[in-house]
Amino acid sequence: SSGINAEWPLRPGGADVKILGQGSPSSDCSTVCTGTFGGAWNQFKNKKGDGVPGTYIDVDISHCGYTSTPVITVSLGGTTPNWTFEGASAVYRATSNGFRVYIREYMNKDVTASLKKAQNNKFTVNYIAVGSICKK
DSSP: OOSOEEOSOOOTTTOEEEEEOSSOTTGGGEEEEEEEEESOOEEEOOTTSOSOOEEEEEEEOGGGOOSSOOEEEEEEESSTTGGGEEOTTOOBSOOSSEEEEEEEETTOOOHHHHHHHHHHTTOEEEEEEEEEOSOO
């Protein structure tokens, strides 16, 4: 046993779950925050003009109440054809309040097409964040 239990029921859509640890004074400070975020996809262009352009979204997790940067796991949701996109599992610019995810369609360098597909197919970022809510 890992010594970690979660309070149930887990509720989707940004619900917080308190992690209960055994024997650790900081265990009452750990929280799991989950959610789905979408709609605000943007076009990314490399400032230098070299490299492949893509599409990105800034995900707001400020409602989770983290006091430091949490560990974040993400996946790409939405309707077809999200399986043709890459980059969805990489988290960039993570802070206690949010993070960014870049995606691009595999083998398609047309960023406009990728952006339109993300918007038209209602792509979302599903996230699970684990971090501290206690001040140091």
